[in-house]
Amino acid sequence: MEHVSKEQLARFVEGELPDAENKLVETHLDDCDICFQLYVSAIDDWSMPEIGLSETFTSETVAKITNQNACYHAKSSNPPASKARKKQTFAHYLLAAGLTVVLMLTGAFQNVLTISDQTSVKDEVSITDQLMNTTTSWLDQLKGEINR
Template sequence: MKHVSLAEWTAYIADEVPDAIKIEYEDHLYSCDDCLTVYMEAMERKEFIQPTEALDIADSVMRSIAQINAGPALEERPKKTKSMRTITKHYLIAAGFTILLMASGAFQSLAKYVDNVESASLKEKAPITEGLIDKTFNWMDDIEKKNKEGFKYE
């Protein structure tokens, strides 16, 4: 394949190249250091172009914010405040549910459940590796014991 020009790499980066040609470019890029250099140059140029696009986006966002702020001022907007009566009503409902749950024993059964889970986690078996290590040491102790007794391996 012939070398790919800077303009072609720029089109590739901008995703303006058909898929079949993209595959050819990518395959060629793996084997050609010259095209890799040109590709990197095209990427650097793309990076210089993108910040100006970001500034355009920032300008449009700032204009939108200015339009929103041009609406009614914050002081003119109606304030939503909860009345003391509503706050007291919610507090009393929460207190009532708490008393109901305490009287029914829901918190006690929850405490028992937590205790059971904690005790079960403490009673778990030893890990497999510890069991293997114990068996290995027992086996080695048996071999040492047999050697002391004069056991011969055949």
């Protein structure tokens, strides 16, 4: 492909080229430093299309955000509900702590340890050892067949 023209680069930058021609230009820009430099200068010369924003856009947007934040804070700050929630959480904590003390004093936790000490751990061969033994015996059989 020959060098890309400035008009073609401008259309490439603006995204106005057909897909096939767009791919050819991309491939050429990867290979040709001269055209790549022209492409960079075309990007520098390219101006953004004007977006029609009103003069009061910024102030209106800030006002909307401020109103939304004020509404959010008004909804989320509910002191009576949070106090009630804290009281409920504290009551649950006291109940759990009290039950723990009672169970410790009655020796319930000691009985759990005694029961777990009395159970015996079975001496079983682990799965890994079983696999190793099976594989070893299979390899020994295979070695015996090859030696025959």
